[in-house]
Amino acid sequence: MRILLLSHSFNSLTQRLHVELRERDHEVSVELDIHADVTRESVALYQPDLVIAPFLKRAIPEDVWRNVRCLIVHPGPPGDRGPAALDWAILQGTTEWGVTVLQADGEFDAGPIWAFRTFPMRRAAKSSVYRNEVTQCAVEAVLEAVAAIEAGRPTPQPMRANDARIRVRGPCRQSDRAIDWQHDTTETVLRKINSADGMPGLVDSLFFQDVRLFDVHEAREISGVPGTVVAQCDGALARATVDGAVWIGHVRPLAPKSLKRSAAKVFAEQAASLPRRPDCGYAPIQYREHGEVGELQFSFYNGAMASSDCEALLNAYRAALARPTKVLLLTGGFDYWSNGIHLAEIEAADSAADESWRNINAIDDLARAIIETTDRLVISVIRGNAGAGGVFLSLAADAVWASDQIVLNPHYKDMGNLFGSEYWTYLLPRRAGAENATRITQCRLPMGVAEAQRLGIVDRVLASEELARESLVKLATGATSEQGFAARLADKKRSRAADEAEKPLQAYRDEELRRMRLNFYGFDPSYHVARYNFIHKVPKSRTPLTIANHRARRATDRPRAMVVPS
Secondary structure: OEEEEEEEOOOOHHHHHHHHHOOOOOOOEEEOOOOOHHHHHHHHHHOOOEEEEEOOOOOOOOHHHHOOOEEOOOOOOOOOOOHHHHHHHOOOOOOOOEEEEEEOOOOOOOOOOOEEEEEEEOOOHHHHHHHHHHHHHHHHHHHHHHHHHHOOOOOOOOOOOOOOOEEEEEOHHHHHOOOOOOOOHHHHHHHHHHHOOOOOOEEEEEEEEEEEEEEEEEEOOOOOOOHHHHHHEEEEEEEEOOOOOEEEEEEEEEOOOOOOHHHHHHOOHHOOOEEEOOOOOOEEEEEEEEOOOEEEEOOOOOOOOOOOHHHHHHHHHHHHHHOOOEEEEEEEEOOOOOEEEEEEHHHHHHOOHHHHHHHHHHHHHHHHHHHOOOEEEEEEEEOOEHHHHHHHHOOOOOOOEOOOHHHHHHOOOOOOOOOOOOOOOHHHHHOOOOOHHHHHHHHHOOOOOOOOHOOOOOEEEEEEHHHHHHHHHHHHHHHHHHHOOHHHHHHHHHHHHHHHHHOHHHHHHHHHHHHHHHHHHHHOHHHHHHHHHOOOOOOOOOOOOOOOHHHHHHOOOOOOOOOOOO
């Protein structure tokens, strides 16, 4: 079918649906919900069989949904209605939640239901639940609905007005989740901050300054006077509750144009006098050993890796290499593997160009250390989404294992035509071939793991049950016991030596960084403008042509009648 994705932004769910629908041979285009007239124009241009709205903040125009079948993805179970479904579910400690795909009509979230899925709610940030459970359930439900429409199966089921499941709730406001530090338990504080994580953040005060709180975790074996900040660790601040403490990883001051940054950086002066309490529940980098398998796990907030993060991870990597293991797993977080350099820290620096340069060199140092490791097998385990330099960092390993639920964005150009580094000009052609490498980096589209495996970017696709630590260790241990493991390492060493003789890694890096220097310091400010717009969430004035193919080219098919929904 010809499907138009209508979305407030090209967010993780919209990208995942874009990938899954295209993988099933549907023709897919995207229109950002900028204005009702723009939506009307996109429908007239594309003449879709179906409109799917994964993420909207306002209603689809009536003249659109009356003439073209429109499916709405609502992050709540059947009967739930309102703009803050997931916020309320987390805030109220709901144990089971769901996703519903319904047909647009004249009332918000009240149309007939095509499909739904439910899932057990885990204690996590709203953004994490949305990126994982909600996205997976939404994909399953959307695909079920699309298959039913394609097959001409019965129409969706309306929900009766007296259905006991109907619950209408308004926005979740700051007053609904305000923290009372003198009375709220750790569990209550976690729910309140988690319910606002991602957007809009929970408004509170730290050191007598109003901020929004993000990235909260339970602090183990820490306590103090409720409401006081009692410790720091890896950029996070521990704040005492009535029965323990929580780590607050990131904050954003309420002042205009302020940035979301690690809490200890925003309050650097106050943090300097606090005791450090490592291994108490907040550790972005962890190393574990399982016999002959080492596991270096890293999970940076939103996948962004600042210069200091890259340096810390490089130190941890070198320490892991000192251990007598045969396989080293580089295991990213469940939300993100990596998205490359940290644009917010760059934006906050006195010189954005200088910090960009420092950051790209720091991640290059890490990539080079991985590439040059020849005494053991190194495997990148991508459990969460990855983008830009994070994708190419994963290719520095000998093998890439990836979850079947993730989306990759192996390109840089959307960030102001950034050229990119991380030795991608060496790593990508080796795996995908020169022609595919050019296509991948130029097309600027999200990629699923099936396509990534076909192109050689991913070596092994893992189902959900294979992502558990025990399963990963078992798979890695199996690799060490395979016949020819020693020969594989010997081949790896010979291949690296031959590649170095043909063209040194430093030559690739120098060539990439010459292009990056122009991005950072050259006369064209596109990178700096794009970074500013991204960090400050400046709304887009149009849909990028890379995803709006109905605008990139006028439809050449014969005229088609509008599809009238049943």
